Amino acid sequence: MLKYIGKRLLRLIPILLIITFVAFSLMYIAPGDPAQKKLISKGIVPTEEVLKATREEMGLDKPFVVRYAGWFLGFLQGDLGKSYANDRPVSKLLWEAMGKTSMVAASALILSLIISIPLGIWSAVRQNSVADYVLRFFTFLANAVPSFLLALLLIYFFCIHLKVLPVLAKNSVEGLILPTIALALPICGKFIKQVRAEVLEQLGSDYVVGAQARGVHSKIILIRDVLHNSMLSIITVVGFSVGALFAGSVVIESIFQWPGVGKLVMDAITSRDYPVIQGFVIYIAVIYVVINLATDLAYRVFDPRVTDS
Amino acid sequence: MSILKIENMSAGYWGTKVLQNISLSIEQGEILALVGESGSGKSTVIKSVMGLKSSHVKVSSGKIIFNGNDMLSLKQEERRRLLGNDLCTVFQNPQTSMNPIRKIKKQFLETIKSHKDVSDAEALRLIKDCFYKLGLSDADRILESCPFELSGGMCQRVAIALAMVMEPKLILADEPTSALDVVSQLQVVEELLLLKKNFKVAVLLVTHNIAVAEKVADKIAIMHAGKIVEFGDTGVVLGQPKNDYTKSLLADVPRIEAGQREREKTETLLEANSIIKQYKVGDRKVDAVSGISFELEKGEILGIVGESGSGKSTLARQLIRLETPNEGSIRIGTKNIADYKKKELLCLYTKAQMVFQNPVSSFDPRKTIRSSIKDAIKNLAGIRQSDEIDKRINALMIRVGLNTELADRYPFQLSGGQCQRSAIARAIACDPQLLICDEATSALDVTVQAGIVELLRSLVKSNNMSIIFISHDIALVSGFCDRIMVMKNGKCVEYGPSSKVIKAPENEYTKTLIKAASIKGESSI
Numbered sequence: 001m002l003k004y005i006g007k008r009l010l011r012l013i014p015i016l017l018i019i020t021f022v023a024f025s026l027m028y029i030a031p032g033d034p035a036q037k038k039l040i041s042k043g044i045v046p047t048e049e050v051l052k053a054t055r056e057e058m059g060l061d062k063p064f065v066v067r068y069a070g071w072f073l074g075f076l077q078g079d080l081g082k083s084y085a086n087d088r089p090v091s092k093l094l095w096e097a098m099g100k101t102s103m104v105a106a107s108a109l110i111l112s113l114i115i116s117i118p119l120g121i122w123s124a125v126r127q128n129s130v131a132d133y134v135l136r137f138f139t140f141l142a143n144a145v146p147s148f149l150l151a152l153l154l155i156y157f158f159c160i161h162l163k164v165l166p167v168l169a170k171n172s173v174e175g176l177i178l179p180t181i182a183l184a185l186p187i188c189g190k191f192i193k194q195v196r197a198e199v200l201e202q203l204g205s206d207y208v209v210g211a212q213a214r215g216v217h218s219k220i221i222l223i224r225d226v227l228h229n230s231m232l233s234i235i236t237v238v239g240f241s242v243g244a245l246f247a248g249s250v251v252i253e254s255i256f257q258w259p260g261v262g263k264l265v266m267d268a269i270t271s272r273d274y275p276v277i278q279g280f281v282i283y284i285a286v287i288y289v290v291i292n293l294a295t296d297l298a299y300r301v302f303d304p305r306v307t308d309s
Numbered sequence: 310m311s312i313l314k315i316e317n318m319s320a321g322y323w324g325t326k327v328l329q330n331i332s333l334s335i336e337q338g339e340i341l342a343l344v345g346e347s348g349s350g351k352s353t354v355i356k357s358v359m360g361l362k363s364s365h366v367k368v369s370s371g372k373i374i375f376n377g378n379d380m381l382s383l384k385q386e387e388r389r390r391l392l393g394n395d396l397c398t399v400f401q402n403p404q405t406s407m408n409p410i411r412k413i414k415k416q417f418l419e420t421i422k423s424h425k426d427v428s429d430a431e432a433l434r435l436i437k438d439c440f441y442k443l444g445l446s447d448a449d450r451i452l453e454s455c456p457f458e459l460s461g462g463m464c465q466r467v468a469i470a471l472a473m474v475m476e477p478k479l480i481l482a483d484e485p486t487s488a489l490d491v492v493s494q495l496q497v498v499e500e501l502l503l504l505k506k507n508f509k510v511a512v513l514l515v516t517h518n519i520a521v522a523e524k525v526a527d528k529i530a531i532m533h534a535g536k537i538v539e540f541g542d543t544g545v546v547l548g549q550p551k552n553d554y555t556k557s558l559l560a561d562v563p564r565i566e567a568g569q570r571e572r573e574k575t576e577t578l579l580e581a582n583s584i585i586k587q588y589k590v591g592d593r594k595v596d597a598v599s600g601i602s603f604e605l606e607k608g609e610i611l612g613i614v615g616e617s618g619s620g621k622s623t624l625a626r627q628l629i630r631l632e633t634p635n636e637g638s639i640r641i642g643t644k645n646i647a648d649y650k651k652k653e654l655l656c657l658y659t660k661a662q663m664v665f666q667n668p669v670s671s672f673d674p675r676k677t678i679r680s681s682i683k684d685a686i687k688n689l690a691g692i693r694q695s696d697e698i699d700k701r702i703n704a705l706m707i708r709v710g711l712n713t714e715l716a717d718r719y720p721f722q723l724s725g726g727q728c729q730r731s732a733i734a735r736a737i738a739c740d741p742q743l744l745i746c747d748e749a750t751s752a753l754d755v756t757v758q759a760g761i762v763e764l765l766r767s768l769v770k771s772n773n774m775s776i777i778f779i780s781h782d783i784a785l786v787s788g789f790c791d792r793i794m795v796m797k798n799g800k801c802v803e804y805g806p807s808s809k810v811i812k813a814p815e816n817e818y819t820k821t822l823i824k825a826a827s828i829k830g831e832s833s834i
Contacts, residue, residue, distance in 0.1 A: 203363075204363075205405070206400065206402065206405040206406050207405060207406060207407055207408040207409065208363070209361065209363055209364070209400075209406070210398075210400060210405075210406035210407055210408075211408070211416075211419075211420075212361050212363065212389075212392070213359060213361065213392055213393065213397070213398040213400075214392065214393035214397070214398075214420045214423070214471065214472075215389045215390060215391070215392040215393030215394055215420070215423050215424060216393065216419050216420060216423045217389070217423055218389075220419055220423070224411070224415070224419065225408045225411065228408075228410075228411065229408065229410065302410075303410050304410055304455050304457075304458075305409075305410060305455075305457055
């Protein structure tokens with residue numbers, strides 16, 4: 001197992017190299033002069049002389065490869081450059097925003113798993129009952145409603161009508177509740193559908209008939225066999241959602257003024273703060289690579305058939 | 310007293326009647342074989358007795374009495390207590406009837422604990438005791454494995470152990486040997502006999518394999534179209550069958566034959582020289598076919614026999630260049646087929662055609678048979694006028710013994726036998742010199758199989774076609790082929806005229822195959 005993890009980590013190196021190269025090139029081919037943008041964003045009038053000095057200071061006069069090498073060395077030491085907007089290190093900005101995003105992401109993930117797995121199984125076991133139809137209607141709805149609408153409805157109901165929760169998140173625990181629900185509900189829609197479909201498929205397989213023919217209690221078959229075997233496909237779907245969650249939701253974070261990654265990158269895009277965007281691209285790439293690795297490892301735990309080859 | 314008694318039972322699925330007035334009974338310690346072709350309702354009998362909701366069988370009338378219990382009026386929990394305890398089932402495919410990715414130990418434990426209030430240690434003792442009685446050594450390793458890690462044969466023996474661990478009174482065995490290779494089949498047959506001898510357990514054995522039934526069963530019931538057409542002592546029913554269907558069924562069962570048809574030596578059609586085909590598995594290279602050489606004459610039938618995984622199909626794929634061998638040459642005529650350019654391959658396919666195991670999936674499901682055959686005629690026979698093509702299709706359908714109207718159906722609307730005949734019609738559309746049949750009759754019932762073999766024979770006679778007939782059934786090959794090649798692990802272990810291979814086999818493996826196939830010969834006829 002350790003050998004496998006080691007191998008996988010080694011394989012990550014070329015992937016990350018390519019990603020950093022692409023991320024760096026993006027800035028290089030982006031239209032406009034970074035020095036000029038930096039000066040304008042600081043409110044300095046970009047005269048020829050000041051521009052030249054700034055370019056030299058930023059190393060823009062050097063060839064592409066030299067600049068990439070210098071940037072990459074910095075990246076290895078955790079230095080992603082400084083934000084044009086406020087001169088703060090990008091790594092620090094990302095780190096802070098990541099903490100905030102992770103809080104919402106983790107709580108939304110846990111909430112959706114707690115809701116989806118039992119409901120998905122229940123819906124599968126009672127296939128085509130009234131309860132199943134009602135639940136399927138709601139999963140359909142949860143899938144279909146856009147998150148900004150859901151967020152606004154939640155705000156209207158809880159903050160304006162019932163007045164039990166604050167509208168703006170403001171870093172508090174109460175503030176976490178609505179963004180969590182707004183993120184979790186659409187995911188629940190997806191998860192419940194997946195769990196239901198997978199459990200139904202497993203329930204129809206031969207080994208379930210085999211276990212029934214051996215007189216094994218139906219609850220034991222459901223939990224130890226069916227759920228265990230369903231985990232493989234559930235993990236895949238969860239993996240995709242985790243990536244999207246940790247990438248931060250621009251819409252939700254903007255509506256609730258939650259200072260996460262989504263909001264950070266939204267602000268960076270509107271002010272053309274390239275180093276922050278670049279840092280964000282790398283952050284997303286790393287998140288997905290790590291999640292892929294975690295998913296593969298989870299496969300190995302649940303399915304002994306998955307081997308190194 | 311009978312352990313299981315079925316009286317005038319009729320049953321079916323979703324309103325369609327499958328079984329009609331079935332009556333049979335099994336005594337303690339007796340093996341009853343239920344024999345018939347696929348679709349005759351054998352498995353439905355077993356499903357009716359088990360009565361699981363998930364099998365969707367509905368018994369409309371009659372009685373099923375097991376050990377004094379009326380199976381049709383049992384409550385769900387009462388049924389659960391019986392199943393796996395007094396009444397156990399062994400299924401066709403052991404690797405799917407157990408959870409393939411859970412340790413076997415866990416599956417044993419949950420079975421035992423569903424019926425008995427025992428500690429893990431005590432349960433483990435029961436399991437090992439059962440393994441010992443069944444002669445399964447290496448219990449610790451097996452228990453720590455998952456079903457997918459064991460061979461099919463071993464897995465089926467474990468499945469039998471899993472059925473026996475609660476010491477049931479009756480075992481329902483649904484085609485327990487059908488998914489296994491011959492060697493494992495023999496083992497499972499021995500095991501069934503052991504059950505009867507040592508445990509005095511009754512077995513209801515469902516099988517389409519008459520040889521297996523004859524070897525193990527005390528009584529036999531022949532099923533046809535949902536009815537039992539003949540029932541009695543095995544020796545009597547098989548020795549002096551009274552019913553016409555039983556008679557025709559027995560006549561169509563292939564038997565080991567050492568005879569050989571007379572034919573003169575003709576010119577060579579195909580010459581294969583030390584063919585090697587390797588596949589990469591992980592970091593290793595595995596020889597799927599290693600160093601096979603043979604010659605095939607015009608009008609000759611060559612049988613290639615071996616169990617699954619022996620490399621038969623891989624060899625066939627090399628012969629018509631679906632794959633290219635790593636080493637060796639294959640000549641049809643004068644040219645090595647590896648040298649054919651892409652454009653010339655069409656020319657190869659007018660000379661050599663293949664018929665596959667599953668006829669339904671070898672046709673495009675969205676095209677009618679006519680349109681599939683039309684493609685073959687257009688591409689390979691070079692005929693373009695549609696009225697001529699239609700004429701040719703009709704002639705081909707008649708040639709393979711089918712009504713021309715069937716050509717307008719879709720593959721799934723035909724029976725397996727009709728579909729395989731259509732596949733042969735498509736293969737011979739361009740009048741090839743060589744026909745490769747890769748397990749072409751394995752998915753078919755014996756009576757249908759006999760018809761297909763007869764058709765192939767007549768093709769050889771009328772078109773002077775050569776056939777390479779790949780099969781795992783040495784009995785079938787023995788009566789049909791001029792020469793036989795026995796393959797094991799990618800190698801040819803024996804090759805020669807079929808009378809010689811059958812009468813005086815030199816290789817141990819060939820002897821085992823012949824022994825397994827001639828179970829029948831030992832007891833009667």
